[in-house]
Amino acid sequence: MVSYYGLFITLHLLCAITFVGAVFFEVLVIEPLEKTLPPGVGHQVAEAIPHRVRGFMPIIVGVLYLSGAAMFWVKFTTIPDFFQTKFGLLLTTKVLLTFGVLGIFVAAMRAARRGTMDPCRFKYTHRIVGSLMLGIALLAKGMFYL
Numbered sequence: 001m002v003s004y005y006g007l008f009i010t011l012h013l014l015c016a017i018t019f020v021g022a023v024f025f026e027v028l029v030i031e032p033l034e035k036t037l038p039p040g041v042g043h044q045v046a047e048a049i050p051h052r053v054r055g056f057m058p059i060i061v062g063v064l065y066l067s068g069a070a071m072f073w074v075k076f077t078t079i080p081d082f083f084q085t086k087f088g089l090l091l092t093t094k095v096l097l098t099f100g101v102l103g104i105f106v107a108a109m110r111a112a113r114r115g116t117m118d119p120c121r122f123k124y125t126h127r128i129v130g131s132l133m134l135g136i137a138l139l140a141k142g143m144f145y146l
């Protein structure tokens, strides 16, 4: 199992980059850009991008969580007194935050499929998920150096 660790962390990192990158790109680039585009074009962009993202993101998120769970299992079973260590507590906090992200992601996908995702909810969903992701990334590195 431990020999697969390099594969899990590589997949995990690539999927994290794709997922976090898409959310940050939406908040920092697409949202402000939409306001400057002519109404028709802005509307088309607002429709087309989430449609494209919904096509592949569930697979990325699935691999992200499965690889994370596999690594958590390896750490949990090989580090003595896992929950008594600072590393264990920071990693567990990180994982709890990721469940918050997962809940919001699943709710957003359902709302989009039912057609109940309005622009205001769309905007705040990205801001909340983006903030949680910032905390997750800081914890993911901080657990090694704090």
Ligand code: HEM
Pocket: 009, 012, 013, 016, 019, 020, 064, 065, 067, 068, 069, 070, 071, 072, 075, 091, 095, 098, 101, 133, 136, 137, 140, 141
């Ligand atoms: C939104 C979901 C998630 C994001 C954005 C995320 C992001 C990250 C990032 C950026 C790293 C550092 C990778 C590196 O520097 O090489 C990491 C490491 C890690 N993540 Fe996640 N993660 C997520 C979900 C999960 C879940 C659900 C678990 C466990 C159930 C998990 C377990 C781990 C573990 C154990 C490591 C440490 C790997 C190591 O360096 O040995 N992650 N994560």
